[in-house]
């Protein structure tokens with residue numbers, strides 16, 4: 001079943017939903033036009049679509065970085081539309097933006113500490129969990145993050161977001177600029193994170209590979225939902241394949 005409109009999910013209320021979101025930047029034109037994005041608890045939702053479709057804008061809207069003039073965002077049944085990004089972090093949302101997602105002059109470990117700045121409890125166990133997930137970061141913890149490879153930097157960015165112990169992790173193109181092998185590894189780690197019960201909402205350029213691991217996929221075109229279905233169904237949809245997946 002492919003939807004051509006931004007219909008809500010069937011079944012139980014999703015853990016996180018940005019519903020019928022419209023809005024843009026400042027006084028500029030609307031970028032999002034009734035866009036709906038949602039993810040269930042412990043599942044992986046993937047947003048794909050052409051460059052400039054509004055994927056990053058939709059992520060920013062869900063995270064509270066965009067003024068919506070209509071639509072709402074709900075987390076675990078609560079309306080959080082009016083909350084600031086920082087308040088959303090304290091409610092359990094983690095966000096790794098598409099660019100400038102680490103402090104390059106700080107060490108790996110300082111980046112992880114920065115990620116935990118809102119916490120007042122012992123952050124050491126979480127740091128160990130991040131190092132268990134990404135062992136190379138343990139080896140490089142005293143190195144400036146800017147000296148790491150592209151894939152390792154993305155690990156730092158994801159690790160930094162995990163330091164707040166989020167219940168939902170939002171990732172904007174986590175595999176940008178990395179090799180296919182590094183991409184596969186990162187996707188495996190993302191699956192592992194979801195298995196711990198953390199919901200993943202992710203934008204990806206590597207549409208095919210990302211939809212393979214997605215419980216739910218969204219194809220955005222010009223700020224609106226073009227196709228919404230399970231990852232598997234989108235991969236099998238001839239129209240989606242022809243138009244967005246290169247055949």
Ligand SMILES: Nc1ncnc2c1ncn2[C@@H]1O[C@H](COP(=O)(O)OP(=O)(O)OP(=O)(O)O)[C@@H](O)[C@H]1O
Pocket residue numbers: 025028031049050051052053054055056057058098
């Ligand atoms: N800070 C901004 N101020 C004004 N317009 C912006 C801003 N950021 C993005 N836009 C515009 O919003 C539209 C959607 O951009 P967005 O970055 O959300 O697309 P995207 O789908 O993430 O693209 P990409 O695949 O290149 O990352 C584009 O027309 C872009 O020029």
Ligand SMILES: [Mg+2]
Pocket residue numbers: 055056057098172
């Ligand atoms: Mg983008």
